Amino acid sequence: MIKTIYDHYGIKPPQLTDIGKYKGFQYRNILYIVVDLGHLDEEEIYEFHQMSQFLISQGERQVASFMINKNGGLITETDGKKYGICRVPYPIETSALAYGRELASFHQKGKLLPYPMEKSNRIGQxxxxxxxxxxxxxxxxxxxxxxxxxxxxxxxxxxxxxxxxxxxxxxxxxxxxxxxxxxxxxxxxATICHHRFTLSTWKRDSFFKMPTDWVFDxxxxxxxxxxxxxxxxxxxxxxxxxxxxxxxxxxxxxxxxxxxxxxxxxxxxxxxxxxxxxxxxxxxxxxxxxxxxxxxxxxxxxxxxxxxxxxxxxxxxxxxxxxxxxxxxxxxx
Known part of the structure; x- marks a missing residue:
């Protein structure tokens, strides 16, 4: 995996460590998260990319965004498996995260999304x-x-x-x-929601928001x-x-x-x-x-x-x- 990351993204991590349910590494105050994309199709991944870029443009904090690989794509294939890499400013630690306020603010920004969502859409379904x-x-x-x-x-x-x-x-x-x-x-x-929003979706000790958790609903x-x-x-x-x-x-x-x-x-x-x-x-x-x-x-x-x-x-x-x-x-x- 380290060789694949270097070959496709030009970054050589010293090692991969566990970051919640993911593997990843830190490099120059940025956290890089390796995401298994095998269960998703290209259109859905592109919609996640659009959502994350839009939320970042709206000032939403700690949103992970997909990196573009050397071939100009979001998906990297190796050993018959599909991966992507998301990057996020090194997660802030917070012991006082007010989930209700944070979620309401997140939803308010997601409602402004100007793109049609098809693959990730669950509204009315x-x-x-x-x-x-x-x-x-x-x-x-x-x-x-x-x-x-x-x-x-x-x-x-x-x-x-x-x-x-x-x-x-x-x-x-x-x-x-x-x-x-x-x-x-x-x-x-409709807004950007989560497949399942729980206490562990936004961890207090490493607070970041993953686009692969999202649906439009x-x-x-x-x-x-x-x-x-x-x-x-x-x-x-x-x-x-x-x-x-x-x-x-x-x-x-x-x-x-x-x-x-x-x-x-x-x-x-x-x-x-x-x-x-x-x-x-x-x-x-x-x-x-x-x-x-x-x-x-x-x-x-x-x-x-x-x-x-x-x-x-x-x-x-x-x-x-x-x-x-x-x-x-x-x-x-």
């Missing part, structure tokens, strides 16, 4: 994507039922799936009603996924931490009723369950399988508490559903 994902897992579930397995995790999956199928149908219906009954406002312009995507992460994974969930995050965000970008409803629909959609089950059955590593198994167990055992969280969500966030004409789901009340 949630319903189709959720239906497709549900259909795939339902087929797999049917196969497992016919196998009559003895494995405990298989049994748990077989028993729990009908419940999460119902939750998914609720989410799809809530989303459909929102798109029919409510109108998008100024806030609801409604801002409520990031808010919902951050809330989901706080609830299930962070170990620091409290109603106060959640309220503070959303309040910080709304100081810069107040949410519309349409946005609150999209956020809620996304929380209803049990992507945490889907990802854990899919991860368990696709993983080849025993350690990973065990981690996914633990996640599945935790999700299933906590389903009543999550129902209660969803049932009181609007009220706890200080949102008057009557004033904003936001429907609530009766069976969750």
């Amino acid at each position: 949630w319903k189709g994507l959720w239906e497709k994902r549900l259909e795939q897992l339902e087929k797999f579930w049917g196969m497992k039922v016919q196998e009559h397995p003895n494995n405990e995790t298989d049994k748990r999956f077989i028993e729990s799936f009908p419940y999460y199928l119902g939750m998914t149908e609720n989410a799809i219906q809530y989303l459909t009603d929102t798109e029919i009954d409510d109108l998008p406002r100024t806030f609801d312009t 409604h801002p409520s995507r990031d808010l919902a996924e951050y809330v989901r992460h706080l609830y299930f994974k962070s170990g620091i969930f409290s109603e106060k931490s959640l309220f503070d995050f959303l309040s910080e965000y709304e100081k810069i970008a107040p949410l519309s009723s349409f946005a609150w409803r999209l956020l809620y629909a996304r929380l209803l959609f049990p992507v945490h369950y889907f990802e854990s089950v899919e991860g368990y059955y696709s993983s080849r590593s025993e350690a990973e399988k065990q981690a996914y198994e633990n996640d599945i167990e935790k999700i299933i055992h906590g389903c009543i508490q999550y129902e209660q969280f969803l049932g009181h969500f609007y009220n706890k966030m200080g949102i008057s559903t009557k004033r904003h004409h936001i429907p609530e789901i009766e069976w969750l009340q």
Whole structure:
């Protein structure tokens, strides 16, 4: 890899070190990050490049940008694999990153993006994507039922799936009603979002923003996924931490009723369950399988508490559903 970097970019790193989930190196106060691009096509990579260049032009801090190689391209191929190199000013360390304010500012700049996004676009596509994902897992579930397995995790999956199928149908219906009954406002312009925005997306100890994390979508995507992460994974969930995050965000970008409803629909959609089950059955590593198994167990055992969280969500966030004409789901009340 060091030789490839030298041959294609003219930089010779002394060594590659771990930088979060990436490999990279530091050279003259710039951090260079090696990115595996094998799962992305050229158009999508070019869209990421456009997004990062635009955000940098808007003064967005700590955005990583793709380097152009000696052939004038963003992609470098070696040993049948595709790579790119992103560079970012050496990450600042911050112990006081206000995620809500930082995310709102990021979204505000992303809404000004003047280029059409096609490959990375997810706006208006949630319903189709959720239906497709549900259909795939339902087929797999049917196969497992016919196998009559003895494995405990298989049994748990077989028993729990009908419940999460119902939750998914609720989410799809809530989303459909929102798109029919409510109108998008100024806030609801599409922006640069993240595939999954979590506490570790912008690390406090090495704060930079990677274009390969991004999608072009409604801002409520990031808010919902951050809330989901706080609830299930962070170990620091409290109603106060959640309220503070959303309040910080709304100081810069107040949410519309349409946005609150999209956020809620996304929380209803049990992507945490889907990802854990899919991860368990696709993983080849025993350690990973065990981690996914633990996640599945935790999700299933906590389903009543999550129902209660969803049932009181609007009220706890200080949102008057009557004033904003936001429907609530009766069976969750």
